[in-house]
Amino acid sequence: MVESKNTKSSNLLNRKWVLIALLCGLPFFVLFVYLGAPGRGRAALIAVGVVVLTARACWDLKEYTWFWVTLSITVAFQASLVLLVPWTSKSYPGITLLPVGVADYAIVWGSIKLVEKVARK
Structure with missing residues (x-):
């Protein structure tokens, strides 16, 4: 049963969800x-x-309270970074910002997986 969850969760991220993620961040960018x-808007859009x-990648953990607590803490941390760090208004091509998004994803995903590992013990 665990194997079916792992194969199912690998198919959760597709173009549709990337578009949904961008549409969710768009109001923050516009604001x-x-x-x-605009630098803060770009950082908020990425966050x-x-x-x-x-x-969405960890959606199989949605029934656990610790998942939502961890997600809320990472959102609060990212919101404070967006608001407190002075972001430049210089325009960057998307490929330049890709490493920032990948690093951010790794940190959020890693924190969820770390809490999952601790909670399962």
Whole structure:
């Protein structure tokens, strides 16, 4: 039964969910651009997209309270980074921002998997 969950969760991320993640982050980007901080908007767009994609990748853990607590803590941490770090308004091509998104995804996914490992013991 565990094997079926692992193969099922590998198919959870597809183009549809990438589009959903971008659409979830778009209002934050527009808000920050309207407020005159496009750098923060770009950081918020990446952060929201990463949280949505990570939650979807770990969706088989949705029935556990610790999953939602961990996700909430990572969201609070990312929100504080978006608001407190001075982000530049310089325009970057998407490929330049890809390592930032991948590192962010690895941190959020790793924290969820670390808490899962501790909770299962």
